[in-house]
Amino acid sequence: MAHDSDDTPDNLVTVRDLHYAIDTRVIYKGVDIDIARGRITAIMGPSGTGKTTLLRLISGQWRAMSGSVDFDGQRIAKLSQRQLFTLRKRMGMLFQSGALLTDLSVYNNVAFPLREHTRLPERLIRDIVLMKLEAVGLRGARDLFPAQLSGGMARRVALARAIALDPEMIMYDEPFAGQDPISMGVLLRLIRRLNDVLGLTSIVVSHDVKETLGIADYVYVISDGEVIDHGTPDEIRNSSSDWVQQFIQASADGPVPFHYAGTSYAKDLLGAEPR
Amino acid sequence: MSMLRAGAFDVSERATTSELIAFETESGTPVVQLSGDWGRAIRPPSAAHVADTLDVGGQSRVVVDGAALDNAHPRVAAFVHALGDALTQDNVSLDTRDLPDDISALIALASPTPAAPERPRRPGLLARVGRRAGAQASVARNTANLVGQAMALTPALVSGRAQTRWRDFVELVRETGAASLPVVTVVNILIGAVLGFIGAVQLQTFGAGMYLADLVGIASAREMAAIMTAFIMAGRIGATFAAHLATMESNEEIDALRMIGVSPFEFLALPRLAALSLMMPLLFLYGATLAIAGGMIVAHIVLGTPPVAFVERLQDAMSLSEFVIGFVKSIAFGVLIALTSCYIGLNAGRNAAEVGRAATRTVVVCIIGIISIDAVAALCTNALGI
Numbered sequence: 001m002a003h004d005s006d007d008t009p010d011n012l013v014t015v016r017d018l019h020y021a022i023d024t025r026v027i028y029k030g031v032d033i034d035i036a037r038g039r040i041t042a043i044m045g046p047s048g049t050g051k052t053t054l055l056r057l058i059s060g061q062w063r064a065m066s067g068s069v070d071f072d073g074q075r076i077a078k079l080s081q082r083q084l085f086t087l088r089k090r091m092g093m094l095f096q097s098g099a100l101l102t103d104l105s106v107y108n109n110v111a112f113p114l115r116e117h118t119r120l121p122e123r124l125i126r127d128i129v130l131m132k133l134e135a136v137g138l139r140g141a142r143d144l145f146p147a148q149l150s151g152g153m154a155r156r157v158a159l160a161r162a163i164a165l166d167p168e169m170i171m172y173d174e175p176f177a178g179q180d181p182i183s184m185g186v187l188l189r190l191i192r193r194l195n196d197v198l199g200l201t202s203i204v205v206s207h208d209v210k211e212t213l214g215i216a217d218y219v220y221v222i223s224d225g226e227v228i229d230h231g232t233p234d235e236i237r238n239s240s241s242d243w244v245q246q247f248i249q250a251s252a253d254g255p256v257p258f259h260y261a262g263t264s265y266a267k268d269l270l271g272a273e274p275r
Numbered sequence: 276m277s278m279l280r281a282g283a284f285d286v287s288e289r290a291t292t293s294e295l296i297a298f299e300t301e302s303g304t305p306v307v308q309l310s311g312d313w314g315r316a317i318r319p320p321s322a323a324h325v326a327d328t329l330d331v332g333g334q335s336r337v338v339v340d341g342a343a344l345d346n347a348h349p350r351v352a353a354f355v356h357a358l359g360d361a362l363t364q365d366n367v368s369l370d371t372r373d374l375p376d377d378i379s380a381l382i383a384l385a386s387p388t389p390a391a392p393e394r395p396r397r398p399g400l401l402a403r404v405g406r407r408a409g410a411q412a413s414v415a416r417n418t419a420n421l422v423g424q425a426m427a428l429t430p431a432l433v434s435g436r437a438q439t440r441w442r443d444f445v446e447l448v449r450e451t452g453a454a455s456l457p458v459v460t461v462v463n464i465l466i467g468a469v470l471g472f473i474g475a476v477q478l479q480t481f482g483a484g485m486y487l488a489d490l491v492g493i494a495s496a497r498e499m500a501a502i503m504t505a506f507i508m509a510g511r512i513g514a515t516f517a518a519h520l521a522t523m524e525s526n527e528e529i530d531a532l533r534m535i536g537v538s539p540f541e542f543l544a545l546p547r548l549a550a551l552s553l554m555m556p557l558l559f560l561y562g563a564t565l566a567i568a569g570g571m572i573v574a575h576i577v578l579g580t581p582p583v584a585f586v587e588r589l590q591d592a593m594s595l596s597e598f599v600i601g602f603v604k605s606i607a608f609g610v611l612i613a614l615t616s617c618y619i620g621l622n623a624g625r626n627a628a629e630v631g632r633a634a635t636r637t638v639v640v641c642i643i644g645i646i647s648i649d650a651v652a653a654l655c656t657n658a659l660g661i
Contacts, residue, residue: 024395061533085536092534099531102523113535158531266356266385 012037012169012201013058017067020053027053029225030067035169040195040202042216044209045223046247046256051205052096054222055171058203059091060084072168089117092162092170096177098154100146106133106157107142113164132160136190152183159190169201170194176208188215209248213237221247296320304334307358310343313350322357331367340372347375356385421618424540425548425610431541440546447550451512455558458507463562466499467491467569474570475577484578488588491570496597500563502649505608508555509641513616516547517637520620521630529621544617548610555609556602563601596661604652611644 013035020028027050035041043051056062057069060076069076071087079087100109110129114120120128133139136156146154155175162170175187192215195202206212213219213233220230221244229239239245246254262268295316297308307329313319331337339355355378359369371379398406474490520543523529529539567589574580616637623633 059534061530085538088534088536093531095527095531097527099527101528101531102526116535116537161535264385 039217098158313348326361341374347377352381452554464569467566471570471573489592495566514634516616521623521633552609559605
């Protein structure tokens with residue numbers, strides 16, 4: 001896959017020739033991805049293509065079998081556990097389910113990373129937490145517990161927690177899945193605003209085509225362990241690949257057949273050659 | 276098939292083959308004209324026969340025209356589909372023209388599904404045994420890793436440098452200690468009483484009723500109180516820990532901790548390990564005392580031994596080492612339960628069923644572990660003559 005070499009200095013994350021497999025299931029067979037600094041990069045693809053795996057590889061939770069993942073010039077695979085934990089303070093991640101700690105209130109969930117990683121006085125932590133909660137519009141919900149929040153609210157609290165330590169990069173794992181239209185609109189605006197106002201670099205992993213193409217600056221489409229196409233949202237919309245067209249237009253049939261592989265229907269029903 | 280072919284062009288009483296099918300050529304391309312009502316034919320034309328007899332004339336395409344059909348009889352669909360299949364084998368493609376919509380839909384439904392990929396062959400017995408053994412090796416490695424981490428981090432925990440919250444620890448101590456008291460009380464008093472009953476009946480036949488204090492005291496302090504308390508804690512606390520951690524794992528909370536840069540081991544497993552290994556020996560002392568009290572009550576009721584005499588006999592019969600053995604074993608049981616439940620909980624799968632499975636597995640593994648440790652301890656103390 002061709003990449004402009006003069007882009008390289010601007011990339012926060014570079015993935016080169018990435019191979020990864022879970023047991024015998026091949027997830028990636030040689031993928032190159034660049035995450036440009038200060039932009040929103042979307043990774044799109046059908047369920048089960050290992051989009052979340054990519055985030056785990058970038059954050060060093062899992063290690064690539066071959067190929068490299070670099071974050072700001074540091075090779076993830078070569079870092080020790082401690083170095084990795086230090087590096088992760090520079091990245092935030094929004095999990096699909098929010099992943100708030102259930103026995104802590106909203107306030108304490110957002111304060112958690114601050115208390116773990118800083119020695120700030122409690123008054124200052126309080127100010128920071130309230131600022132982060134204000135940014136996601138949930139300052140009033142500080143005393144609620146995760147069980148009392150709607151799915152969209154939980155995700156916003158998780159977002160506040162993810163930006164608590166002012167990371168350089170934030171990764172969104174399926175941020176739009178299962179959201180009602182209003183929460184979706186709120187999240188879309190938040191992701192864009194946080195990226196631009198805080199000067200973040202964002203990676204959005206999603207299969208929600210309309211929302212993702214609407215928000216991203218650059219898009220990678222992944223299927224079957226390979227990058228099928230990449231470009232700006234407009235380039236993706238006009239992609240010459242049949243597969244990409246089927247994906248973004250949500251057609252039932254195309255290069256990805258509607259039918260799961262099997263014997264012919266007529267043969268199966270008649271139990272023999274229909275002659 | 277041969278039977279069909281032999282009679283394929285027989286004239287039927289109701290619709291003759293020639294009324295149903297005709298062959299033409301349009302600028303070189305063979306055209307099969309279907310017509311009439313196929314439902315009226317006793318024996319409709321056979322696709323196999325048509326495919327065999329049709330003179331394709333070197334063309335790669337055959338057209339089926341359905342304009343003259345009276346109705347959309349399913350036989351037509353079967354015929355066209357089978358003809359298509361037969362012609363494909365000779366690398367000839369079949370095009371349809373003016374077929375009734377219902378027929379086209381039916382043919383589309385029968386159109387070939389992508390061929391199934393070959394299912395990987397089941398590996399042989401040897402390979403499966405090897406794979407299982409390999410998986411066990413990784414369990415052993417992970418366990419060693421866990422124990423190593425626990426040992427390496429103990430100094431950090433004691434000095435307060437670990438990423439463990441003091442508040443969590445206090446809550447865990449309450450949950451494992453104070454909250455377990457009622458069940459530990461009931462079980463140990465009853466175990467002591469049961470030992471007392473069995474012992475009283477047997478010792479009485481030899482007129483050795485006064486030695487009941489020896490029996491109950493030593494059995495409780497060395498074995499029963501420690502084991503029963505450990506079983507209770509495995510069921511009550513081990514299962515709770517495993518289920519809690521497995522739920523956190525399925526909620527991605529463990530992943531979130533890692534992303535925040537907090538070690539799940541230090542944050543979750545270490546305080547549990549500390550709480551259990553602290554509370555288990557204390558619960559043992561409490562349980563052993565109650566078990567002896569249970570025996571004392573039975574001795575008083577069944578044998579009429581006054582409690583003062585029972586305690587006096589106890590002082591002669593027992594040495595501190597009985598309690599020390601039980602005490603040390605309790606610490607080992609506490610460590611075992613904590614590490615097992617945390618290991619299984621943190622390595623559980625990501626769905627609801629796994630939560631229950633993690634709890635069950637923890638209890639089973641703990642019970643086997645407790646008995647094994649106890650057996651080894653019995654061998655060792657026996658060899659050492661303690």
